[in-house]
Each structure stands twice: as structure tokens, then as C-alpha cells.
Amino acid sequence: MSGTKHTPLLSQLLSTWIEGEKSEEYPLANLSNAIGIIYQNISDINWVGFYLFNQKNNELVLGPFIGKPAVAIIAPGSGVVGKSFVASKTIVVDDVHKFSGHITCDVDSNSEIVVPIIDKNGNKIGVLDIDSPLLARFKNEEQSELEHFVQTLLEYI
Ligand code: SME
Numbered sequence: 001m002s003g004t005k006h007t008p009l010l011s012q013l014l015s016t017w018i019e020g021e022k023s024e025e026y027p028l029a030n031l032s033n034a035i036g037i038i039y040q041n042i043s044d045i046n047w048v049g050f051y052l053f054n055q056k057n058n059e060l061v062l063g064p065f066i067g068k069p070a071v072a073i074i075a076p077g078s079g080v081v082g083k084s085f086v087a088s089k090t091i092v093v094d095d096v097h098k099f100s101g102h103i104t105c106d107v108d109s110n111s112e113i114v115v116p117i118i119d120k121n122g123n124k125i126g127v128l129d130i131d132s133p134l135l136a137r138f139k140n141e142e143q144s145e146l147e148h149f150v151q152t153l154l155e156y157i
Contacts, residue, residue: 035144090113
């Protein structure tokens with residue numbers, strides 16, 4: 001092996017899109033296109049969006065998303081979203097019906113992944129949340145790709 005690092009597809013698509021558009025200084029546009037890129041490139045998902053941390057009110061607030069209208073405000077520690085945020089760790093839920101405290105937004109959802117967004121200074125920005133109608137949709141492969149994607153996104157928000 002040459003030691004050259006392979007950049008996962010989703011991250012490549014995001015950088016190419018943002019740099020092609022020269023939209024680096026527009027976080028809302030970049031967050032919105034990040035959602036579009038995930039929705040178009042991960043199969044069998046029914047909801048994808050961001051919850052962004054509002055420090056003033058200590059709340060996670062719904063950001064750009066695709067899917068059914070969803071809960072707008074989640075407290076840190078509540079649901080999969082709030083638990084991932086507090087723990088600063090990705091949470092993969094194979095069956096949301098078995099996750100204590102899961103917050104239902106779309107009755108079609110059966111599995112979920114939540115990836116925290118934390119900048120290089122340790123500031124907690126929020127989370128990326130994805131739901132699937134399939135049980136156990138999100139494997140190690142998706143987790144690594146989405147964690148890489150969030151790191152790439154941090155360069156543009
Ligand atoms: N299921 C999440 C709530 C957000 S919706 O999935 C869009 C949770 O338990 O935190």
C-alpha cells in the first residue's frame with residue numbers, strides 16, 4: 001500500500017459540491033446540501049437531518065432536514081439525539097422500538113444512527129441524525145463514512 005488515504009465518497013461529494021459552488025462561507029447552504037448528498041447516496045433511509053445546539057437555551061434545535069416534519073426541540077440527554085450529543089459519541093440503534101427513551105418522529109423508522117458534530121476546539125455544534133425503515137440498517141461501514149463526512153462538513157460550517 002502506498003499509504004495514500006482514501007477519502008470516502010460522501011466526503012468527496014460534499015467537498016466537490018461546496019468548492020465547486022464556492023459556498024464555503026455559507027454554513028446554512030452547506031448544511032442543507034450535506035443533507036441532500038446523504039439522502040441521494042445512502043439507500044433505504046426515510047429521514048435525515050441536523051439538530052443544532054443552542055447554547056443560550058441549552059437545547060438541540062431542528063436544522064436542515066429531508067423527511068416528515070419532526071420534533072423541533074430536543075433536550076440534551078433526551079432521545080437518541082440528546083444522548084449522542086451528551087456522550088459525544090455516535091449511537092447506532094438497530095431497533096428503535098427497543099431503545100429506552102427513543103423519540104418517534106416518523107412511525108416508519110425502525111433503525112437510526114446519530115453522529116455528534118464537535119469542532120476541533122471541542123465545541124459541540126449538534127448532531128447528524130438518520131432514520132431507516134429497515135431494522136439494523138446502519139453498519140460499521142456507514143458509521144465510519146458518516147463520521148468522516150461530519151469531519152469534512154466541519155470545514156464548511
Ligand atoms: N428519534 C430521535 C428524534 C429525532 S427523529 O428521529 C427525526 C431521537 O430519539 O432522538
